Amino acid sequence: LFGPPRHHPRSPETFTNMATSTMGAAAADLEARQLLILRRVEDLELAAQQHRLGALSLSDAEAEVEAGDTEERLSALLAARGVHDFAFRRVPADYYDRPLEERRDLLAADSVAQLCKSIVMVNTKAAADVVDCSNPKNSKYYVVIVQYMARLNAENIKNFLYTLNESQIPKKRFNMRLAPEEESLMLTGFVHNGVTCIGMKTDIPVIIDEAITKLDEDFFWLGGGEVDLKLGMRTSQFLNAFNPFVVKCS
Numbered sequence: 001l002f003g004p005p006r007h008h009p010r011s012p013e014t015f016t017n018m019a020t021s022t023m024g025a026a027a028a029d030l031e032a033r034q035l036l037i038l039r040r041v042e043d044l045e046l047a048a049q050q051h052r053l054g055a056l057s058l059s060d061a062e063a064e065v066e067a068g069d070t071e072e073r074l075s076a077l078l079a080a081r082g083v084h085d086f087a088f089r090r091v092p093a094d095y096y097d098r099p100l101e102e103r104r105d106l107l108a109a110d111s112v113a114q115l116c117k118s119i120v121m122v123n124t125k126a127a128a129d130v131v132d133c134s135n136p137k138n139s140k141y142y143v144v145i146v147q148y149m150a151r152l153n154a155e156n157i158k159n160f161l162y163t164l165n166e167s168q169i170p171k172k173r174f175n176m177r178l179a180p181e182e183e184s185l186m187l188t189g190f191v192h193n194g195v196t197c198i199g200m201k202t203d204i205p206v207i208i209d210e211a212i213t214k215l216d217e218d219f220f221w222l223g224g225g226e227v228d229l230k231l232g233m234r235t236s237q238f239l240n241a242f243n244p245f246v247v248k249c250s
Contacts, residue, residue, distance in 0.1 A: 070224070071224070073225075074088075074196070074198050074225055074231065077198055078233065082241050083238060085219075085233060085237055086231065086233035086234070087232045088224055088229060088230070088231055088232075089107050089224075089230045090229060091103075091107070093228060095228065100149065103115055111215075111217070113147060113211075114215060114219060114232075115147065115221050116145050116147050116148065116209075116220050116221060117145070117223065118143050118145050118196055118222055118223055119145075119146065119195070120141060120142075120143055120183070120184040120195065121154070121176045121179060122140060122176070122178075123141070123174060123175060123176055124177050125172060125174060126140050126174075133202055133203060133205060136205040138169060139205045141183075141202075141204050142176070142204065142207050143188075143204045143205070144206075144209070145197060145208040145209060145212065145220075145222060146209045146212075147209060147211060147250070150250035152249055152250060153248075153250055154176045156247065156248055156250075157247060159171075160207075160245070160247045187200065187204060188200040188201060190223065190225055193223065194224070196225050196231055198231065206244035207244060207246075207249065208244045208245070208247070209247065209248070209250055210246050211249075211250060212235065215235065218234055218236055220232065220238075
């Protein structure tokens with residue numbers, strides 16, 4: 001009656017249930033850990049996205065400041081030189097994909113003849129000692145202002161410079177060609193389609209096409225220092241302030 005307790009052997013089903021229960025708990029624990037990891041990854045991705053958006057907003061703000069700086073700087077330079085009749089206009093990103101008539105309307109210009117560009121040209125045949133812009137009569141580089149509707153005639157510029165130097169320099173020493181974009185940027189500080197002859201990093205002699213000076217409106221438009229910024233000014237005031245060479249370039 002009071003003998004040792006008997007041990008009842010567990011059935012195979014019992015061991016199976018215990019193993020299943022243990023495996024179920026392990027699986028639940030693993031799933032919980034995976035959910036925590038996924039939430040952590042989502043949090044990190046969200047934080048990274050917010051950081052990128054913040055950086056983008058900062059870049060946009062800085063771009064606006066720089067844009068304002070360009071307009072303010074050029075405005076101050078023009079006013080200091082006595083040019084008071086001028087205006088800046090912002091244009092769409094596809095401005096240069098549009099015909100001249102649409103560009104005219106965007107700028108509220110009177111005619112397409114007023115739409116001009118500033119081109120940096122280099123004398124590829126200059127003497128070895130002509131390496132900069134220190135001599136306006138015999139400069140390595142020139143900025144040429146010409147109408148979009150006109151065809152630039154480099155031979156006319158060559159003949160003008162030859163005459164300007166009173167034929168003391170052989171004509172073969174003048175060969176005006178479009179300067180590479182990297183040289184233009186280095187000399188002016190302005191990117192392609194944003195080049196203007198106002199406020200350049202280098203004091204490059206300026207040549208303006210005679211046709212621009214004969215426009216009835218006494219007003220012309222050119223680049224404003226940025227691709228989407230255009231500058232218009234009174235031609236007569238520009239001539240008096242900057243004293244460019246007036247040449248029949250087209």
